Amino acid sequence: MDDTECNAATRPTDTQDCEVAQCSSSHPVPPGIKVSSNQGHRTQWRFGSWTQCSASCGKGTRMRYVSCRDNQGGVAEETACAHLPKPPAREVCSVVACGQWKVLEWTACSVTCGQGKTTRQVLCVNFSDQEVDASECDPDDHPALEQDCAMPQCPSQSRPSPSSPKTITRSNVVHSHSHQWRTGPWGACSSTCAGGFQRRVVVCQDENGYPAKSCEDRSRPSEQQSCESGQCPQWVYGNWGECTKPCGGGMKTRLVVCQRPNGERFNDLSCEIHDKPPDQEQCNTQQCPASPQWSTDPWSSCSASCGRGVKFRKVSCVIGSGRSIPEENCRHSSPKPSRQRRCRGGRCPKWKTGSWGECSASCGDGVQRREVFCQVGDRRSPAETGCVQRSRPASSQSCRVADCPSRYRWREGDWQAHYRSDEEQLQLDVAMMILLMQLDCFK
Secondary structure (H helix, E strand, C coil): CHHHCHHHHCCCCCCCCCCCCCCCCCCCCCCCCECCCCCCCCCEEECCCCCCCCCCCEEEEECEEEEECCCCCCCCCHHHCCCCCCCCEEEEEEEECCEEEECCCCCCCCCCEEEEEEEEEEEEEECCCCEHHHCCCCCHHCCCCCEEEEEECCCCCCCCEEEEEEEHHHHHHHHCCCEEEECCCCCCCCCCCCCEECCEEEECCCCCCHHHHHHHHHCCCCCCEEEEECCCCCCEECCCCCCCCCCCCCCEEEEEECCCCCCCCHHHHHHCCCCCCCCCCECCCCCCCCCCCEEEEECCCCCEEEEEEEEECCEEECCCCCCCHHHHHHCCCCCCCCEEEEEEECCCCCEEEEEEEEEECCCEEEECCCEEEEEECCEEEECCCCCCCCCCCCCCEEEEEECCCCCCCCCCCCCCCCCCCHHHHHHHHHHHHHHHHHHHHHH
């Protein structure tokens, strides 16, 4: 690849000093040698190439070999070169800053109208996103902590006429009493766990929202307060597992994780790495007997990253030297240890749903919605990663509270009395007789 793809400051040297036969005085002076202009002296300082910087980030030191040489190239006492300034053998070097600035969101404007201020937290973090001392970051690249913000113009107040001195005096009194402290919202906590602090903007403004200087100092609100962002993660460890060997020195392991009391896990760098309890140690160091016996290897990791799974291990028959022999030699001594066992991984991601909301329509067809999210352990997956999309529950459904009233509808009147005439009665009697005769014929 091209050299520009790598950090030039950490490039290993491709030259180094070497010793050969002494040089004659007729040879030209090689580069890297300071020769005195005083011909009475026959010595000079000689130096080699700089070593790599001792630090891969931040400030470090680099060195080079500096020696006093005579005119034959041999090493001389440094006092013999005292007439010349000695080149430095060590110097401070700087590669890149170890930390990098991390900016949080700007707070809301400190005023609702006029000119105000907005602030933000700026943290120095390492490559693991852990907060470190600000000296680890480049001060020249420090982002701004606050900036001006403009809100809509404040409602105008009636102002006195310049031609009336008494009115101006009265107005100034009101103006001075109307100055007040205004505060912005609290910013984010400076620490992700345990004690931290948060800040806010506090400004003095007049009735129009412009900066003023007549507010009382004793009533000034605080700009900073302590905040609690939850407990810091700590090292938690489980029980020791089985020893890998019954004798002759085996190893046993246990789970050691960095987590909060609620079970939320973090990478090891989030806990004090120097205080991490051991996750493996030697066991069964006694000498093995000469008779054959079973030997087991450590268990493999669980076959399932979440939910139920199986883990395996190798089981073999060995003699005192640790050499494997056919299993038949161990069957008479003790039962053969199991090669597999059930195990359980972490909690599998699963879909969670909230309650259905109200129907979007008070009558007729509408839609109601609910929250659907993917939960991994005790946390929500921000991008729904881990959950199977095809089994995602519906987040909306159709609904119908009641039928909407129609534009047209039937309307009934009151019942009224009706009397048949003689002619109508005769027609009804004839119809009944015909119907009866038809029934008799049918039978």
